[in-house]
Amino acid sequence: MIEALLQTLLNGAASGGVYALVALGYTLVFSVLGVINFALGALFSLGGYLTYLLMGGRISANGGLPGWGLPQGLSFTPALLLAALLTGLVSLVVERLAFAPLRRRRAEPLLYLITSLGAGLVLVNLLQMLMGAEGYAFPATALAGLPDALQVAGARIRSVQVLLLAVCAAAVIVLTLWLERSRSGRALKAVAEDATTARLLGIDSGAMLRLAFLLSGALAGLGGGLIGVSISLPGPYMGISYGLKGLAVLVLGGLGSVPGAIAGGLLMGLAEALVPGDASGWRDALAFAILFLVLLLRPSGLLGRRQVEKV
Amino acid sequence: MDPALLVQMLIGALLGISVYLPLATGQLTLATPAFYAVGGTLAALLSTRWPVLGARIDGSFPLPSFLLELALGGALAGLLALLVGRIVLRLQGIYLAIATIALVEIVRVAILNLPFTGGAVGIFGIPQPFPSAAGYLLPALALLLLAGWVCQRLEVMALGRAMAAVREDELAARCMGIDTTQVKLTAFVMSAVLAGGTGVLAAHFLNTWNARQGSFDSAVIMLAFVILGGSRSWLGPVLGGLVLTALPELLRPVGDARLVLFGLVILSGPALFPQGLVTPGLLERLGRLGDPAGRPGAEGSRP
Numbered sequence: 001m002i003e004a005l006l007q008t009l010l011n012g013a014a015s016g017g018v019y020a021l022v023a024l025g026y027t028l029v030f031s032v033l034g035v036i037n038f039a040l041g042a043l044f045s046l047g048g049y050l051t052y053l054l055m056g057g058r059i060s061a062n063g064g065l066p067g068w069g070l071p072q073g074l075s076f077t078p079a080l081l082l083a084a085l086l087t088g089l090v091s092l093v094v095e096r097l098a099f100a101p102l103r104r105r106r107a108e109p110l111l112y113l114i115t116s117l118g119a120g121l122v123l124v125n126l127l128q129m130l131m132g133a134e135g136y137a138f139p140a141t142a143l144a145g146l147p148d149a150l151q152v153a154g155a156r157i158r159s160v161q162v163l164l165l166a167v168c169a170a171a172v173i174v175l176t177l178w179l180e181r182s183r184s185g186r187a188l189k190a191v192a193e194d195a196t197t198a199r200l201l202g203i204d205s206g207a208m209l210r211l212a213f214l215l216s217g218a219l220a221g222l223g224g225g226l227i228g229v230s231i232s233l234p235g236p237y238m239g240i241s242y243g244l245k246g247l248a249v250l251v252l253g254g255l256g257s258v259p260g261a262i263a264g265g266l267l268m269g270l271a272e273a274l275v276p277g278d279a280s281g282w283r284d285a286l287a288f289a290i291l292f293l294v295l296l297l298r299p300s301g302l303l304g305r306r307q308v309e310k311v
Numbered sequence: 312m313d314p315a316l317l318v319q320m321l322i323g324a325l326l327g328i329s330v331y332l333p334l335a336t337g338q339l340t341l342a343t344p345a346f347y348a349v350g351g352t353l354a355a356l357l358s359t360r361w362p363v364l365g366a367r368i369d370g371s372f373p374l375p376s377f378l379l380e381l382a383l384g385g386a387l388a389g390l391l392a393l394l395v396g397r398i399v400l401r402l403q404g405i406y407l408a409i410a411t412i413a414l415v416e417i418v419r420v421a422i423l424n425l426p427f428t429g430g431a432v433g434i435f436g437i438p439q440p441f442p443s444a445a446g447y448l449l450p451a452l453a454l455l456l457l458a459g460w461v462c463q464r465l466e467v468m469a470l471g472r473a474m475a476a477v478r479e480d481e482l483a484a485r486c487m488g489i490d491t492t493q494v495k496l497t498a499f500v501m502s503a504v505l506a507g508g509t510g511v512l513a514a515h516f517l518n519t520w521n522a523r524q525g526s527f528d529s530a531v532i533m534l535a536f537v538i539l540g541g542s543r544s545w546l547g548p549v550l551g552g553l554v555l556t557a558l559p560e561l562l563r564p565v566g567d568a569r570l571v572l573f574g575l576v577i578l579s580g581p582a583l584f585p586q587g588l589v590t591p592g593l594l595e596r597l598g599r600l601g602d603p604a605g606r607p608g609a610e611g612s613r614p
Binding site for chain 2: 035036098101102109110113115120123128248251284288
């Protein structure tokens, strides 16, 4: 009983950690640019596939490349980190193609929605073309060295979930420390607060924007790799549902709020984990039902700042 | 041209108008796929489970029953919009967009999990009111003409002018005594009725119906109809819907790359045509063509 509850809570916290990563990915770009990067879900998928490939996973691409894979695979940790970095670089390309042209002509925010979604569509379908529509499972030896289950307070729990939670927590802590303590992190916050003033203070806002996209993509890629190794890669569209739930978490926590994204992610993950097994089909709607309620009660999110309309 | 593709294109144009209507009041809602799914599911359920409507064993379906379904589908979607709209239309900007995405997902998961909607497979063998795909051209075209006529009428009606005022500056419109909530809600409900009716048509046309019909992806594609077509007139979403629905089919010879190319069009469209294909300038020229005598003062009276 205790064991089951502990496992349930841990599962919830682990997936909540991944939701928080995605929500933080949105937050970084939103706080600097004031728009939402809808390509993030596709970057999440990309991170999963890159981790799989870098670990030497074999692909078949609908039979087009049967059994193709890297000759030498990396172990999980370097593969995950490298995949996150590469996803961050692709996120920079997304910025260049989907955001930069509109920013130059000061287009209305609505257009970013379309272009970033277009970029996501291109990414997902490129993955589908190159990797195929079929799902891939990481080899059982992907986490060699990690015991299958851990003994905590007399209960046995799956260690993959502990790993997930630990990596998410580490990423969140590093990101927060960097934002609060480092020169570049504070510069990013300054641009988010007021881009014009930051520019007058000599901060290169363009560079900060690119940094935000790089980090945002890396967080999504990290999430994709973690979900891939703990569950599987069901197909190129896997990231879309995480992207949507991250969006729900983002609003739940308040747009642009870092602690809000973390708290919202954990809350959402735990709430989902507590859905009883025989109603599991409805689990995917829970995040959005909660979101709906929150928007009703607090239109600017749980930890968001209230905005007053001015003339 | 293949009549089935033409019907699909007309359905695209109808959904484009449905996304356009709330946008004409400045509200970005992505709820159209939810209402489309509600209409389609209702039609699929009624025509396959309710013998009173007169579905025959050979798969044909009486036309009056189809028209009744159109009305019911529109009404149900409109009712849902009335309930949901009161809640979500208090939200602004991106919050409203995300709340409507949430609605789409809730409806999708509900259709997937309700005990009577057929789960992931959905409902199939939906009876046919018309003997072939070409038969659907007439009702699809009729719906489109009706929707276009309503939109055209709106331009000279008080409601349409109020919609434009809310779009330009909601606060100013409120100060001038326009009930902005009511205007936004009316546009939202009209959009839902149209989407619900289109869902009924599509369910019969496609012959099967499942939860995938109204997804987040489709919401984005429908929004692209409006943005790439042009959001300043109802002709924009019609053109966008027709072209963008046909595009993946026309790209079929490219094979697997067609959806990548389609994505590239959506990615680059807003930068290439920031005002859409049907721009205000184009509309003005069209207006002059349709009115060669040129009523004096007509130009100046335009806001």
